[in-house]
Amino acid sequence: MSGNAKVAGIIGWPVGHSLSPALHGFWLEAHKVDGAYVPLPVAPENFSFVLDGLRRAGFKGVNLTVPHKEAGFALAHETDEAAQIAGAVNLLIFGEHGHMIGRNTDALGLEASLRDAGVHITGETVVLFGAGGAARAGVLALNALGAKEIRILNRNASRAEALAGSLAPKIAACLTTGPLTDWPKAASDVKLLLNTTSAGMKGKDALNLDLAPLPNDAAVCDIVYNPLETDLLKNAKARGLKTIDGLGMLMHQAVPAFETFYGVRPAVTPELRRHLEAALK
Numbered sequence: 001m002s003g004n005a006k007v008a009g010i011i012g013w014p015v016g017h018s019l020s021p022a023l024h025g026f027w028l029e030a031h032k033v034d035g036a037y038v039p040l041p042v043a044p045e046n047f048s049f050v051l052d053g054l055r056r057a058g059f060k061g062v063n064l065t066v067p068h069k070e071a072g073f074a075l076a077h078e079t080d081e082a083a084q085i086a087g088a089v090n091l092l093i094f095g096e097h098g099h100m101i102g103r104n105t106d107a108l109g110l111e112a113s114l115r116d117a118g119v120h121i122t123g124e125t126v127v128l129f130g131a132g133g134a135a136r137a138g139v140l141a142l143n144a145l146g147a148k149e150i151r152i153l154n155r156n157a158s159r160a161e162a163l164a165g166s167l168a169p170k171i172a173a174c175l176t177t178g179p180l181t182d183w184p185k186a187a188s189d190v191k192l193l194l195n196t197t198s199a200g201m202k203g204k205d206a207l208n209l210d211l212a213p214l215p216n217d218a219a220v221c222d223i224v225y226n227p228l229e230t231d232l233l234k235n236a237k238a239r240g241l242k243t244i245d246g247l248g249m250l251m252h253q254a255v256p257a258f259e260t261f262y263g264v265r266p267a268v269t270p271e272l273r274r275h276l277e278a279a280l281k
């Protein structure tokens, strides 16, 4: 690294679990970039001071993870549409004179991951589980892929209704909602089941769904990547369905960040996936 190295990083609290340093580190090496990407553990009360300091120290920008995405949105001077819809940013770009641009690349990442996997849902009906921040990115991605109807099912059905109410004016797809118990009757004609809930994550309860009502040509995508093969994906595989794990979204959401920080558009490759799978272990 030279004295002119381009520096960026990820802010979280905690941040030790983040795969982003391994991800950007892989690309930095692959592209021989004169730069660095560092993990930055920052408590919420220090967040705005740290941002100011990093910017003044010449950082190109930062990725944000839990619990800073909403605070980052509030502090950004300019935001893209995906960030406005999510009310959260995962990327802050430091511009001239203290100007901060906030972006949310989660929906783009999920859309690219589903495209990569050959999932075609144009004009089709899909089911989405969840009604949190990740569900917002999920709705945007499914809409961008041309879904005709998105059935949003959530444990707490009123949260699903609120989510659909706020997103409906901004998207073309028809949004319907219900409790998780609607699953069997919602499943019979769908092309894709997308889980955006945190159920199935390491240490949390699984969804315990019966996948029998899904058509044989349906795909199942889980945005959880720890573990990489959730019980949901295991069951889907056992039923012979196409599965898409959460690593694809993680890799693709990082592409715009890397390109902005270092000026090179990186590729999502099988080598990168292997590198991250090793880092997960």
Ligand code: ATR
Pocket: 129, 130, 131, 132, 133, 134, 135, 154, 155, 156, 157, 159, 196, 197, 198, 199, 205, 206, 207
């Ligand atoms: P995020 O912003 O990451 O989406 P969140 O806002 O906390 O996080 O949302 C978590 C989502 O996972 C919610 O949809 C939650 O359902 P509720 O709204 O009913 O709480 C869902 N979730 C978490 N654990 C779950 C479980 N064991 N079974 C079903 N849904 C679960």
